[in-house]
Structure formats: C-alpha cells, structure tokens
Amino acid sequence: MGKEKNKALFALVGRNISYSFSKGYFTNKFKELNFNTHEYINLDIQDIKELPQKIKENKKSLKGLNVTIPYKLEVFNYLDKIDKKALKVGAVNTIKITKKGRLKGFNTDVYGFKRSLKPLLKSNHKKALILGTGGASKAVAFVLDKLEIKYKFVSRNPEGKKQISYKELTQKSIASHHLIINCTPLGTHPNIDSCPDIPYEFLTENHLLYDLIYNPSETTFLRKGKEKGASIKNGLEMLEQQAEKAWEIWNE
Known part of the structure; x- marks a missing residue:
C-alpha cells in the first residue's frame, strides 16, 4: 500500500472505529465511479500522537482524511493550515493533503x-x-x-x-x-x-x-x-x- 504510482488513499482517523460509516460509504462510491486505484481505510489510533507516523507510512498515496471522535479538537496541533470556517467552529473533521504533503483542516460537519x-x-x-x-x-x-x-x-x-x-x-x-x-x-x-x-x-x-x-x-x-x-x-x-x-x- 502506497507503492503504486497512481494510488489514491483516503482514511478515517479515530479511536475504536470499526463500526464507521465513512469506510463503507467511500468504498461503495469508488466502486460506483470505477475508481480502481482509490482506497479508503480506517486509521484506528489510541492516541492522536500516532497520527504523524501513520501519515508518514502512507505518504506516497494519502490524499485526504476524515476525523472522528475523539480527535476533532486534538488534531488542530498536527495541521499546517486551518480553513477560516473550521477555526471559527473550533473543530476539524476533514483534512486535505496537498501535493507538497501539507495538511489543511476543514469542517464539513457544518x-x-x-x-x-x-x-x-x-x-x-x-x-x-x-x-x-x-x-x-x-x-x-x-x-x-x-x-x-x-x-x-x-x-x-x-x-x-x-x-x-x-x-x-x-x-x-x-x-x-x-x-x-x-x-x-x-x-x-x-x-x-x-x-x-x-x-x-x-x-x-x-x-x-x-x-x-x-x-x-x-x-x-x-x-x-x-x-x-x-x-x-x-x-x-x-x-x-x-x-x-x-x-x-x-x-x-
């Protein structure tokens, strides 16, 4: 994973998230769109401090993240940039990873x-x-x-x-x-x-x-x-x- 040149990887960051909506939703979406090189996984971490290493392991293919309980607030400290609306809300649930590998936080819950x-x-x-x-x-x-x-x-x-x-x-x-x-x-x-x-x-x-x-x-x-x-x-x-x-x- 991450070695394929055109692979596009997306993931949900959270704790105890095997039940999650996001993985099933995006997996089905990719099938419907016939996006065979796209994949969505769960990054189930017990501490937000594990996030940088998880990103590093998948950095060649990782394009975006969703964030769920309990990290919507804690993730602020790991972002390079935060959208104005997300700053006003005080919570991030979506992260875009730029071509330069920078992390920008958004809030799509709103x-x-x-x-x-x-x-x-x-x-x-x-x-x-x-x-x-x-x-x-x-x-x-x-x-x-x-x-x-x-x-x-x-x-x-x-x-x-x-x-x-x-x-x-x-x-x-x-x-x-x-x-x-x-x-x-x-x-x-x-x-x-x-x-x-x-x-x-x-x-x-x-x-x-x-x-x-x-x-x-x-x-x-x-x-x-x-x-x-x-x-x-x-x-x-x-x-x-x-x-x-x-x-x-x-x-x-």
Missing part, C-alpha cells in the same frame, strides 16, 4: 448538519438544547448561530453561562426548547439501550429531536421522542452530506 436540519425547521423552533460538548457539538452550535436559533449546551460537567447540567432540565426548560440535538455517543450500536438522561415525559408534538447517531437508525433517544409525538431525524443524511463535501474538498 455543511452536512445545516443541509439536513434546515428542511425540518418550523416557526416554533426558536430555541435548542445541544446535548454534549464535543467536536460535533461545536459544528451544531455554529449552524444554530447562523440560523439565529438560541441554544444551550447540556453537559455532565457544565462550564460557563451557555452550559447547564442534565439535572437542571425541567418541564419548563423542555417546554421552551423545541429543538433537541444529541451530540453524545449514547445509544450507538451495540449500546442501543443507552440514551441521554433528559425528562422525555415533557416532550410534545412541537418538539424536533435530532440525533447525530445513525446506527441504529432509530436510537432510544429518537424512539422516546416519537412516542411523545415529536418529529425525529437521525444523523445519516448529515454524514452523507459531509462526506460529499469532503470529497469535493479533496478534489479541488
């Missing part, structure tokens, strides 16, 4: 989330709760700012004015925030019975629950919302949209 969320929004979706404070939540917050939707982060360990704890969620706070977005990994296969600890009993048909998780397609978080009449959306379309945006960046 594009994917906005494209998949916007058609679902109604006039009452004025306030949102963002569950979780990791890299993906930063892209979500960036989009909500652009859409002029006020939001609060919900965290196990809240910091600052814009963050509250799960224990602080009351009937009143649920009633006044009709958009709830899960940016935590709770409920991901195989731990499908897990879900964020929010008071689901106060959800109504006015609520929209959006889960960045796509496997399973209906998480416990979404199911509990649907049982209360809420509209629901999983993260598959967001992932597809952000993947296509990454592909566009790699080929610019």
Whole structure:
C-alpha cells in the first residue's frame, strides 16, 4: 500500500472505529465511479500522537482524511493550515493533503448538519438544547448561530453561562426548547439501550429531536421522542452530506 504510482488513499482517523460509516460509504462510491486505484481505510489510533507516523507510512498515496471522535479538537496541533470556517467552529473533521504533503483542516460537519436540519425547521423552533460538548457539538452550535436559533449546551460537567447540567432540565426548560440535538455517543450500536438522561415525559408534538447517531437508525433517544409525538431525524443524511463535501474538498 502506497507503492503504486497512481494510488489514491483516503482514511478515517479515530479511536475504536470499526463500526464507521465513512469506510463503507467511500468504498461503495469508488466502486460506483470505477475508481480502481482509490482506497479508503480506517486509521484506528489510541492516541492522536500516532497520527504523524501513520501519515508518514502512507505518504506516497494519502490524499485526504476524515476525523472522528475523539480527535476533532486534538488534531488542530498536527495541521499546517486551518480553513477560516473550521477555526471559527473550533473543530476539524476533514483534512486535505496537498501535493507538497501539507495538511489543511476543514469542517464539513457544518455543511452536512445545516443541509439536513434546515428542511425540518418550523416557526416554533426558536430555541435548542445541544446535548454534549464535543467536536460535533461545536459544528451544531455554529449552524444554530447562523440560523439565529438560541441554544444551550447540556453537559455532565457544565462550564460557563451557555452550559447547564442534565439535572437542571425541567418541564419548563423542555417546554421552551423545541429543538433537541444529541451530540453524545449514547445509544450507538451495540449500546442501543443507552440514551441521554433528559425528562422525555415533557416532550410534545412541537418538539424536533435530532440525533447525530445513525446506527441504529432509530436510537432510544429518537424512539422516546416519537412516542411523545415529536418529529425525529437521525444523523445519516448529515454524514452523507459531509462526506460529499469532503470529497469535493479533496478534489479541488
């Protein structure tokens, strides 16, 4: 791998990512396009410090990277350049490797989330709760700012004015925030019975629950919302949209 002159290699960087969406998506894409010299692999690393060596091992053919949990923030220290939007977001999930071997970071989660969320929004979706404070939540917050939707982060360990704890969620706070977005990994296969600890009993048909998780397609978080009449959306379309945006960046 990496010795073929015209080989084009792409990879996902993350930890414990055997379940990942990206490898299957791009492998199928390359087959459909008949790109026989293109390959997509997982770079499953336990520490971000391993990244430079992994890149070095594949430097002859590596063209681009996707970045997932838990490295969307940590990867900043290993980039030569960062796109303005990614800097504003504070997270990188796509890296382009230039012909000179330089690494430039982008955020395509913003594009994917906005494209998949916007058609679902109604006039009452004025306030949102963002569950979780990791890299993906930063892209979500960036989009909500652009859409002029006020939001609060919900965290196990809240910091600052814009963050509250799960224990602080009351009937009143649920009633006044009709958009709830899960940016935590709770409920991901195989731990499908897990879900964020929010008071689901106060959800109504006015609520929209959006889960960045796509496997399973209906998480416990979404199911509990649907049982209360809420509209629901999983993260598959967001992932597809952000993947296509990454592909566009790699080929610019």
